[in-house]
Amino acid sequence: MVKISALQGISNIFQKQGSHGTPRRRTPKREHSWVDVSDDDLEVRSAKKQAASSSKAMHNPNHGHGPRKKPRVSAPAHLPSKEPIQMQRQQLPIYAGKDAVIDVIRQNDVTVLIGETGSGKTTQVPQYLFEAGLAGSGMIAVTQPRRVAATSLASRVASEKQTSVGSLVGYSVRFDEASSSNTKIKYLTDGMIVRELLGDPLLSRYSVVIVDEAHERTLRTDLLIANLKTILQARNGPTRSGKDDRGKGKGKAQESSGKLNPLKVVIMSATLEAEKFSRFFGGAKVVYVKGRQHPVTIYHTATSQPDYVDAALRTFFQVHLDQGPGDVLIFLPGQEDIESLEKSIQLYANQLPKDSLGVMILPLYASLQPARQAKIFASTPSGMRKVILATNIAETSITIPGVKYVIDTGKCKEKRYVAKNTGTGFDTLLTRDITQSSAVQRAGRAGREGKGYCFRLYTEDAFKKMPRTAEPEIRRCTLTSSLLQLKCLGQDLEELDFMDKPDAESIVSALKTLFLLGALDHTKSLTPLGRQMAAFPLEPPLARALVASAELGCTSEILTILSVLSASSKLFVDTHDAREEAADARKKFRHASGDHMTVLNVVKAYEDVSQSESKKARTDWCRRMFVNERCLAEAANIRAQLRDVCEKTSMDWKVSAEGQGQDGEARVLRAMVAGLVQNTAFLQPDGSYKQVMGPSVVKIHPSSSLADKKVPAIIYDELVYTTQIYARGVSAVPRSFIAEVPVLKRRTS
Numbered sequence: 001m002v003k004i005s006a007l008q009g010i011s012n013i014f015q016k017q018g019s020h021g022t023p024r025r026r027t028p029k030r031e032h033s034w035v036d037v038s039d040d041d042l043e044v045r046s047a048k049k050q051a052a053s054s055s056k057a058m059h060n061p062n063h064g065h066g067p068r069k070k071p072r073v074s075a076p077a078h079l080p081s082k083e084p085i086q087m088q089r090q091q092l093p094i095y096a097g098k099d100a101v102i103d104v105i106r107q108n109d110v111t112v113l114i115g116e117t118g119s120g121k122t123t124q125v126p127q128y129l130f131e132a133g134l135a136g137s138g139m140i141a142v143t144q145p146r147r148v149a150a151t152s153l154a155s156r157v158a159s160e161k162q163t164s165v166g167s168l169v170g171y172s173v174r175f176d177e178a179s180s181s182n183t184k185i186k187y188l189t190d191g192m193i194v195r196e197l198l199g200d201p202l203l204s205r206y207s208v209v210i211v212d213e214a215h216e217r218t219l220r221t222d223l224l225i226a227n228l229k230t231i232l233q234a235r236n237g238p239t240r241s242g243k244d245d246r247g248k249g250k251g252k253a254q255e256s257s258g259k260l261n262p263l264k265v266v267i268m269s270a271t272l273e274a275e276k277f278s279r280f281f282g283g284a285k286v287v288y289v290k291g292r293q294h295p296v297t298i299y300h301t302a303t304s305q306p307d308y309v310d311a312a313l314r315t316f317f318q319v320h321l322d323q324g325p326g327d328v329l330i331f332l333p334g335q336e337d338i339e340s341l342e343k344s345i346q347l348y349a350n351q352l353p354k355d356s357l358g359v360m361i362l363p364l365y366a367s368l369q370p371a372r373q374a375k376i377f378a379s380t381p382s383g384m385r386k387v388i389l390a391t392n393i394a395e396t397s398i399t400i401p402g403v404k405y406v407i408d409t410g411k412c413k414e415k416r417y418v419a420k421n422t423g424t425g426f427d428t429l430l431t432r433d434i435t436q437s438s439a440v441q442r443a444g445r446a447g448r449e450g451k452g453y454c455f456r457l458y459t460e461d462a463f464k465k466m467p468r469t470a471e472p473e474i475r476r477c478t479l480t481s482s483l484l485q486l487k488c489l490g491q492d493l494e495e496l497d498f499m500d501k502p503d504a505e506s507i508v509s510a511l512k513t514l515f516l517l518g519a520l521d522h523t524k525s526l527t528p529l530g531r532q533m534a535a536f537p538l539e540p541p542l543a544r545a546l547v548a549s550a551e552l553g554c555t556s557e558i559l560t561i562l563s564v565l566s567a568s569s570k571l572f573v574d575t576h577d578a579r580e581e582a583a584d585a586r587k588k589f590r591h592a593s594g595d596h597m598t599v600l601n602v603v604k605a606y607e608d609v610s611q612s613e614s615k616k617a618r619t620d621w622c623r624r625m626f627v628n629e630r631c632l633a634e635a636a637n638i639r640a641q642l643r644d645v646c647e648k649t650s651m652d653w654k655v656s657a658e659g660q661g662q663d664g665e666a667r668v669l670r671a672m673v674a675g676l677v678q679n680t681a682f683l684q685p686d687g688s689y690k691q692v693m694g695p696s697v698v699k700i701h702p703s704s705s706l707a708d709k710k711v712p713a714i715i716y717d718e719l720v721y722t723t724q725i726y727a728r729g730v731s732a733v734p735r736s737f738i739a740e741v742p743v744l745k746r747r748t749s
C-alpha cells in the first residue's frame, strides 16, 4: 500500500532537485508574441516576411531570456470568466482586427490567416464573415481534423450566437450530424467535406471554406486543399495571385444569373508554414493577427525524463498540492499510458487527507465513446480539480473550460504505413517525439480563460532540436480510401496538384488493394462496384463486404457486424480485476467460427434483453456480461446511418440470413471474405499463420475468441504490430471461401 508520505515525496521532487531538477521559469520579453497583446492588432504582411516571423515564434515560444526562477508556489486564484459571452468575444485579440480581416477576405479569393492559439480565429472568423454577409445564400464551412473539435466548437459558437446547435450553427462528423436548412456556419471534419465532394464536386453549397488547423496536414486536409485549388478555378475563374478581381464590395458569394457562386478560401492555424501555403495558391494574401489574450508561462525540465508517465505523475501532484485552483490537462501518447497514469493518480489521490481538493480524472482518446469524450467539457464540481489525460486529439482547436495547467510529455503516436519493414503493408501507430508545432499547440490549451502554465517534461534543448512540423500524412499513410474517392471524382492521385506528392509505393499499394476489391479494373479505371462502395462512409474493405452481402442475402447481419466494428469503443469491457468472470461471460456468446459471428450473438442477446426488460435491467445485464453498452448504442446509431445510405443507393438492407442455419452463417462469412481479401492467412505446419497476400507470419491476438486455436484458414479485421504481428477480429473460414475470390484463385490453388 502506498503511503501519503510517498505521495509527498513525489510532489517534492519536481520542486526540489529530484529527477526534474529545478524547473526553469522563463520571463517572457515584452515584445514576444506569446504575451504581447499589441496595440497594432492586425498586420497584413508579405508571405516571406510572415514566414520569417512565424519561424522565429516557433523556435522561441515564450523563451525570452529572462532570469531563472523557481515556479511560483501558489498561482493567483483562477476562476473561469463570468463575463457575459458577448463581452468575452470583444476581448479576444482578433476583435480589434475584425474589419481588416473581413476586408482582406472580401478582397481575396484565398487568405492565409495566422494567429496565436486562443486569439479567436476558429470561433470568431466564421461569425465575422457571416455577419458581413459573405455567406450570402450559401454556408460557411469550417473544417477540423478531429470530431471532438468540430462538435465542441459548434456548441460554443451556437451559444455565442444564443441559439441551439443544429440551427444557425451546425456540425457534421462521421456518423453524426446536427444541421438544418437554416444552418449558415457548419463545423465539419475534413473527412466529411471530402466525402461531400463526391455528391457536390464544386462544393456549391459553400460560399466560404475555412480550412482550420491546416498545419496538421492530415491526408484529408491535403485532399481538400488540392481540390479547393481546382474548385476555385471552376467557380471563380483564373485570378491573379489569389486576388478577387471582382473587387471590393462584391464579396457576397451568391450571384444571381444561375452562375456558380464565387468561393472564398481561408487557411488558418497558429503554427503554419504560411509561405508554402501562400505559394501553393499562387501568392495568397497572408494575414497575421497579433497578440494573445492571456500569457502562458512555460517550464522545461533541466534533464530529460525517459519515464514520462512517472514524470507526469510527479508533476501533476506538484501542481495539485502547490498551485492554486485550475484544471490540469496532461498530454500522453496513447490509451495505454493514459490508463496507467489514471490508475497511479487515483491510487495516490485516494490517500490525500479528507479535507484536500478532490481529483476528478477524465481520459480522452479517439476510440473513447463520444459521450465520454464530451465529459471533459462539463464544469468541474466544487471541491474538485479536473485532470484530463489526453492524446493529441486535445492538441488543437479546443478550449476545455477550467484548464489552467498543461503537462506535456513531449510524446505522441503517429500513424505510419509499414510496408518496407514487414512487407505486410498496413498503417500502424508508433510512439515518437512531438514537433515544435505540437508543443506550441499543446501549451496553447492553457491560458484560454486566464493566465496559464505549461510544464514540458523535456529540456529546452530537446525542444529546439524537434522538427518544426510533422511530415504530412499523405507521405506516410495508406491512401486506399482517398484514392477511391478521387477516382469517383474522375481524378488521379498521381495527377492531382498536391502540396506534397504522395509516395509512389503507397500509391501502388492503394491501387493494388482497390483492384483486389474489384473497385478498379486492370486499366486502373473505376468499376461500378467501386462507385457503389464509395457511397458508404466505410473503409473500402468493409464497404466491399457490405456490397457483397446484397448478393449473398445477408445485408442485415453484415450491417450489424460493420456497425460494431465502426464504433469508437470496444464491444467487450476490458477488466483486469475480474478477468475470469469476464472470460466466463464471453463464452456464452462465443461462436465456433470466431469473432464476427460472436458479434452477432452479442447483439442478438442484447436485443432480446432490450425487448423484454427495463432499461435498468438491460444495463445490469451488460455489466454482468462484461458487454460495453455504449458500444452497442453507438453501433445502433451507425447502423441506422448505413441503412440510410443503403436506401439511397437502392440496396435492400432488410435481406437477412437469419434462421438459415449453417448456410446462413456461411453466407455471412463469405461476405466478410470478399471485403477482407487482403487480410487472409493459412495455417502452416509449424502452427503459425502465413498471409495469403503478403510475406508475414501472424499470430491470433489474445483478445480473439479464436486465440490459441488452430484452424486451416483465417480472415481478420486488422493487424496490430507490437513485439510481433497480431491479427485482431478473427474468423475461421474454409479455405474454399478464400479460393472462391477470383483474384485469390491463383494464389490458393
Ligand SMILES: Nc1ncnc2c1ncn2[C@@H]1O[C@H](COP(=O)(O)OP(=O)(O)OP(=O)(O)O)[C@@H](O)[C@H]1O
Pocket (backbone or CB within 6 Å): 092, 115, 116, 117, 118, 119, 120, 121, 122, 123, 124, 156, 269, 270, 396, 397, 398, 399, 400, 401, 444, 447, 448, 449
Ligand atoms: N468552450 C469554450 N468555453 C469557454 N471559452 C471558450 C470556449 N471556446 C472558446 N472560448 C474562448 O474563446 C477563445 C478563442 O477560441 P478560438 O478557438 O476561437 O481560438 P483560436 O485562435 O482558434 O485558437 P486555436 O489556434 O488554439 O484553435 C479561447 O481562448 C477562449 O477564451
